Amino acid sequence: MDIRELLAPDVDFLAFGEPAHLESAFALIRNELFAELAGAVTAIALETDRVAALAVNEYVQHGVGDLDTVLREGFSHRFGELDNNRRLITWMREYNETAERPLAFHGFDVATEMMNAPSPRTYLEHARDYLGLDHDIAALTGDDERWNRTEAVLKATESPGATPEADRLRVIADDMLVTLYAGAPMLIAATSRARWDRARIHLTAGLGLLRYHRQAAEPVDDSARWTRMSAFRDAMMAQNLLDIRDAERGPVLVFGQNRHLQRNESHMRLGPMDMNWSSAGAIVSSLVGDRYRLIVGSLGSSKAIDLGEPGPETFEGRLQSRVGEWGLVPARELPAAETRTDTNPMQGYFPLDQATVDGADAILHVSAGTDTQALVLRG
Numbered sequence: 001m002d003i004r005e006l007l008a009p010d011v012d013f014l015a016f017g018e019p020a021h022l023e024s025a026f027a028l029i030r031n032e033l034f035a036e037l038a039g040a041v042t043a044i045a046l047e048t049d050r051v052a053a054l055a056v057n058e059y060v061q062h063g064v065g066d067l068d069t070v071l072r073e074g075f076s077h078r079f080g081e082l083d084n085n086r087r088l089i090t091w092m093r094e095y096n097e098t099a100e101r102p103l104a105f106h107g108f109d110v111a112t113e114m115m116n117a118p119s120p121r122t123y124l125e126h127a128r129d130y131l132g133l134d135h136d137i138a139a140l141t142g143d144d145e146r147w148n149r150t151e152a153v154l155k156a157t158e159s160p161g162a163t164p165e166a167d168r169l170r171v172i173a174d175d176m177l178v179t180l181y182a183g184a185p186m187l188i189a190a191t192s193r194a195r196w197d198r199a200r201i202h203l204t205a206g207l208g209l210l211r212y213h214r215q216a217a218e219p220v221d222d223s224a225r226w227t228r229m230s231a232f233r234d235a236m237m238a239q240n241l242l243d244i245r246d247a248e249r250g251p252v253l254v255f256g257q258n259r260h261l262q263r264n265e266s267h268m269r270l271g272p273m274d275m276n277w278s279s280a281g282a283i284v285s286s287l288v289g290d291r292y293r294l295i296v297g298s299l300g301s302s303k304a305i306d307l308g309e310p311g312p313e314t315f316e317g318r319l320q321s322r323v324g325e326w327g328l329v330p331a332r333e334l335p336a337a338e339t340r341t342d343t344n345p346m347q348g349y350f351p352l353d354q355a356t357v358d359g360a361d362a363i364l365h366v367s368a369g370t371d372t373q374a375l376v377l378r379g
Contacts (some may be wrong), residue, residue: 001320001327001328001329001330002328003033003036003037003295003328003362004037004040006040006293006295006361006362007040007082007251007293008038008154008290010290010291011021011199011251011290011291011292011293011313012245012251012288012291013245013251013252013254013284013288013291013292013293014037014251014252014253014269014293014295015088015254015255015256015261015281015292015293015294016030016033016194016254016255016256016295016364017256017258017260017261017281017294017295017296017297017350018255018256018257018261018263018295019257019258019259019296019297019298019299019349019351020271020299020302020307020347020348020350021257021348022304022305022320022347022348023299023302023304023307023366023369024083024084024103024264024304024369025299025302025326025369026297026299026366026369027082027084027085027088027255027367028084028087028156029254029326029364030084030087030255031084031091032088033253034136034253035091036287037253038095038099038103039101039166040174040251040262041251041252041253042101042103042104042243042248042249042250042251042252042271043103043104043105043106043248043250043252043253044088044092044103044104044105044106044252044254044255044280045105045106045107045108045240045241045244045252045253045254046079046085046105046107046108046109046255046256046262047077047107047108047109047256047257047353048076048077048078048079048107048108048109048238048337048348049075049076049077049107049109049235050074050106050107050108050109050110051107051123051201051202051203051205052073052074052076052107052111052170053074053075053105053106053107053204054074054198054201055070055073056073056074056075056089056105056107057104057105057106057141058068059074059088059089059093059307060092060093060096060102060103060104061096061104061105061296063093063097064088065259067086067089067093069088070089071316075107075336075350076111076200076285077086077106077109077111078111080194083282085310087117089105090332092105093131093360096355099325104247104248106229106240106252107240108237108240108241108244108254108256108280109233109237109240109241109256110205110208110209110212110233110236111205111209111235112212112233114153115150115153115154115213116145116148116149116150116152116153117152117153117216117255118144118147118148119141119144119146119147119148119209120141120146120147120169120173120205120206120207120209120210120213121137121138121141123135123202123204123205123209124137124141124169124173124176124203124206125138125174125208126198126199126202127199127200127203127206128176128178129197130187130191130195130199131176131183131187131199131262131347134175134242135172135176137252138171138173139168139171140166140168141165143167143177146160146164146203147160147181147209147213150326151342152216153216153229156216156217156218156225157219158247159216159217160213160214160217161210161212161214161215161216161217162214162217162218165202165212165259166210166213166230167354169241170210170211171209171216172307173203173207173210174207174250175198176345177201177207178202180196180199180200180203181299184196184210185376186242197247199206200242201333202307204239205262206310208236211232211236211240212229212232212233212236213313215228215229215232216229217250222273222275223272223273223275225274226270226273227273227275227276227277230266230268230275230277231261231277231278232285233277233280233333234260234266234277234280235280235283236258236261236279238280238283238284238287241254241280241284242284242287242288245288255282257350258296258297258350258356259279259282259350260265260279260281261279261280261281261296262279262280262282262290262294262296262356262359262360263279263281263285263294263360264280264295264355264356264359265277265278265279265282266278266281266282266356267352269297269345270301270327270345270347280296280361282308283292290355293361294360294362295328295360295361295363295364296352296356296357296360296362296364297361297363297364297365297366298315298316298352298363298366299316299349299365299366300317300318300319300320300363300365300366300367300368301367301368301369302315302349302368302369303369304369305347305349306341306347307343307349308343310342310351311337311338311339311340311342312342313337314338314339314351314352315336315338315339315340315351315353316340316351316352316365317340317353318335318337319334319365319367320365320367323365323367324367324368325366325367325368326364326365326367327364327365328362328363328364328366329362329364329365330361330362330363330365331357331358331360331361331363333360334357334363336354337352337354338355339351339352339353340352
C-alpha cells in the first residue's frame with residue numbers, strides 16, 4: 001500500500017501511531033515517510049509539549065538557536081534525547097533552507113508525565129507580560145515544586161489543584177484569555193500575529209495545567225481520578241491538534257502513541273486501576289470525520305523492549321506472515337484475530353485489538369525492531 005493513498009485533497013491529519021515509545025523503528029520510519037511526503041504535507045506534530053516545541057519550530061524554519069539547546073529545551077518527556085528526533089530536526093532545517101514553503105514543527109501534547117505535571121506559573125506569566133498586566137502569579141502558585149512533585153499527582157490530598165489560590169488563578173487566566181482576544185487588533189498591530197499566537201498558546205497551556213491539576217485533586221477513588229486525568233490530557237491534545245490544523249491549512253503528519261491517536265476508546269490497566277477514556281484521535285475524528293486518517297503501528301518482536309515473537313493466531317502473528325521487515329497494510333484486509341497476551345506493563349507496549357484495527361485506515365507493521373537502519377533501507 002502506498003501511503004499517499006491516504007492523503008486525499010481534503011485530509012487534515014495523517015496520524016501515524018507507534019505501539020511503544022521505547023522501540024525506535026517507528027520514529028525512524030516516521031522520518032523516512034515525512035521526507036517522502038514533504039510538499040504533500042505542511043507540518044509534523046509530535047507527542048511533545050506544544051509550548052516547548054515553539055523553540056523547535058523557530059529553529060527548523062528560521063535557524064534560531066543551536067541544535068543541542070533546541071533538543072534539550074524544545075522537547076518534553078525527554079524526547080529530545082532520542083537520536084531519531086535529532087535526525088528529524090536536522091533534516092527539517094536543511095530542507096527548509098531551500099524550500100518554497102518551509103515545513104513546520106509542532107508539539108500537540110501538554111507537559112504532563114504519568115507521575116508529575118508542572119506548575120502553570122511560567123505559562124501564565126508569559127501571557128501576563130505580553131498583555132502588560134500586573135497580576136502576581138508567583139504569589140498564587142507558590143513554589144513550583146508544590147505542583148511538580150510526584151505526590152501532587154499520586155495523592156489527591158497532596159495536590160494544589162483545588163486550593164483557593166488555584167481557583168483564583170483559573171479566574172485570572174480565563175479573564176486574560178478574554179482580554180487577549182478582545183485586544184487582538186491592537187496587540188497584533190503593536191507586536192505581531194506570531195507573538196499574539198505565542199501568548200495564546202502559553203495561556204491555553206497554563207489553563208490546561210490548572211484543569212489537569214484540579215482533576216488530580218478530586219477526592220474520588222484512584223481509578224476514577226486517573227481516568228479523568230487521562231481524559232483531560234487527551235482532550236487538550238485534541239484541542240491542540242485542531243488549533244494546529246487551523247494554523248497550517250494543509251495536511252499535518254501526526255506522530256504519537258497508538259493509545260492517543262486511535263479512533264476507538266483507549267483502555268489501560270495500571271495496577272488495580274482499569275481506565276477507559278476517549279483518545280485525542282477519537283475526539284478529533286468525531287469532529288472532522290474522514291479528514292482524519294489513521295495508520296496504527298504494529299510490532300512483532302523487539303529486543304529493545306524484550307518482546308518475543310507473537311503467536312500465529314494474533315493480529316501481529318498474522319501480519320508477521322504477510323509482511324517482510326516492515327510494510328503498510330490496509331486495515332480492512334486484516335482478518336479477525338486474537339489480542340496477544342505475552343506482554344507486561346513495563347514494556348510500555350500495547351498490542352493490537354479488534355476495535356483498534358476496525359478504527360484504523362491502515363496498519364504499519366514492523367516484524368522485528370532490531371536493526372532499524374537496515375530495516376528502513378530495505379523496507
